Amino acid sequence: MITMRKSGQTTLSALALFFAQSLTPVSAAEITVEQVLADVVALASDNTLGRAADGDGIKIAEQYISEEFKAAGLQPFFGQSYLQGFNLFHYQADPFSVAINDTAISPEQFFAVGSADNVDWDQDNVTITRIEKDDDFRAIVTGLNSRGENSLVLVDSVHQQLFNGFANYLKSGTKSLTKRNGNALVLVLTDTQEISQLSVKGGFTQQQVTLNNVAGVLKGKTRPNEYVVFSAHHDHIGFQGETDSGTDTIYNGANDDASGVSAVINLARFYRAMENRERSILFITFTAEEMGLLGSEYFGKTINADEMIAMFNIEMIGKASQFGPGKMWMTGMERSNLGELLNRNLSEPLKQSDYRIEADPYPDYQLFYRSDNASLARLGVPAHSISSTQISNDQDYHQVSDEISTLDFAQMTDIIKVLSHVSQPIVTAEQTPKRIQPLPARSQGYFF
Template sequence: MLKQIVNQAKNKKFTQLKYILAAIALTTPLYGACENSISDIIPIEQVVKDISYLASDELKGRANFSPERAQAAAYIAERFAEIGLAPMQTKQKQLTQKPHIALFLQHFNVHKIQPQHISVSLNHSAIGHENITMATTLAELSWQTEQAQSHVIGKDDDMRKVLQQLNQQGGQHVVLVNSAHRKTFQLYKNYFDAGLTKLAITQPGAIVLVLSDESQLSHYQVKAQAKISQQSLSNVVGILPGHDAQLANEVVLYSAHYDHLGTTADGRKIYNGADDNASGTTAILNLAQYFAQQGNNQRTLMFSAFSAEEIGGFGSRYFSQQLNPDNVVAMINIEMIGKVSKFGPGTVWMTGIERSNLAQLLNDALPENLANNGLAIQADPYPEQKLFYRSDNATLARLGVPAHSFSSTQLDKDPHYHQVSDDLSSINMSSMHQVIELLAIATQPLVDGSLTPSRIDKSKVRLQGKIY
């Protein structure tokens, strides 16, 4: 089945390919005049081919749990095999032939939790369903007064902060929310009523929210049920073992998520996710090809395409449990590089720049001819968006890894983010290609072992919630 999927991908006719390449031919490559040019190793034709397939209508938006998500995974696995990477569980020197692409798939299960019924009585009065919601990892709730902790969020309280604290605490909670927070309550209700996804249910708990101006809770009764089921997903992971005996146990991780949003509810329009994140997935494929052809990596390089980022980052969470994070020197997580950044074509910014010295070291290592052109790793220009926590780097950062996301998107003015218009026509292919080249040059000292960034202080990274 996997081989059939890959053959379909190889035989796919990309109607826009010729047009895109013709347009790129009219531009001047950013590094074309530099002695550090690597365009012959990272050919633009392969970059265009990869993103064109991953963002094609054939993959229908690469939704989690869809056949098309598996189809995308098979394409990535075949590329890893062709490049010469080894599956994560197999050392390259043990391979006598090209590994089967199924070996690159890292399977894991997630739990889908769907609320079925909930009723709440406060002080002997029934509450309307429109004023109740819950986040739960329990299949059944049957609470009487004092069987759960009770809380009141007053009109002047920070609702999000209170719920964040309860989520990190875990356990069982009934929360009265003052009607002054009605809009925020509705956002939580929409989110919770749609159901939750969890990688594992290790600490059962629940938070029941009730929109009410009651300030005293002398009596309550909660009855609820939820359906819990398991579904399978997979990451795609390949490695390029290090050549230095002492450095080979140190890992440089290049990653991107390959899942997206699928289609609209009626199935008529596709969220192709060209920028988010076919662009990042294309980057790790071509960086893998570049470093494999270089053949001089002293550290072990690992390339991971994560699934389930769009539904909570469960692919990276599972991945982080399959290796010793202390061995990961740095994580270069590539997220949305298909648009020109506010700093100019071919430039990128990095989330959490203050949390390690990675950006400083990468910039110090850049060749003078690039640095003079302003091609430095920039700080995240959108700190209010809290992007450090919104991609797969956060999971590894919580474990102390210098894990950061690299992006070029202008989030404050991008009309295509999570829209059906995020397709190939919105991508600046030349700038994206230049970003991939810049990352290859900037991270070379990580690869050859001459640069080791400081670790992230785990105590200063916000913990993951235990309930939602």
């Protein structure tokens, strides 16, 4: 029986009290506010430095998740290790200079993207493309990105807003799971029509880093090659400036997505104590979600998607939804019957309640495509994200204010308990959700 409690927000003083007290050990199957809180504190405190995927602090989080998976009795999913390592290539533009007709172009009027070690162009050794005032800026740039050829792009000033948007998006460079082809794309905002002289000089610095997904598995008794997946992302966006400057510069990501990782860990503890697991259960936390779902994309390339029966991707459950504390919503509910099955599983234990898992109330945000569930949904897996945060008015999203003290741990714990209940018939193989229509592969551009 699931007990729904009145919601209450955890304050910093409550955190201090929690750590000052000695806790009585709880059953592995019992999901408690105290344990949920302890997990979030371990993941989202300042010492993890905002968990940037290519930073140092994330290693602390990965070690914690690995140790908790081991303590919960999970076996490593990737051979002998809980970590699935993969390479990420980061290309950052060095200082570029652009001169047209002997006039230097202001750095605010151009940007470069690519992977070439050295760029040294004049009007005779580069293709020049024009985006006129009546042209479709996005379509032309997308086409250039898909072809991957060296190109100088002259953009009419009528497109300044879109130009500035792309420049801002790409200012921190580009990241890829594969090594790029060594070309470059340089866009210049100018109304110049005739070019008699041209000079474009610069290049890109390449950095290669190893990132890690973290995963453990509880093998099923009768269907070990069928997997129910619980996932979240353990990375966030790091910090800006000096961490000892006296001002808050760390993007702790307590809600996004230490809350989801805590749910995955607690569900692992819960299911370890459940005996009638017919299907295997995969518990995985992804890296580089904030870089464009790169961790889950890589994972999707390494599995047999037909073996993945369902995916519960848990994203930002630390705050009460518009439907009430302890209630959740699910992205892409219309794409499979997983939501229908889960709500059917709710009817008996909560028959005195109006509790139900709701459809995504923010369709304009296209959230189904913006979290790690999308990487498996594209392969046909019934993969959805579970959330509770009111994303349309959350003032802490991707801000340094996404702190532990802003989370509602009582309602968060209730959500995890509900998930532990409604997912059981899928784990025991009493239910099998319908497959999702596979989505088109994501465009793999040469530049971004």
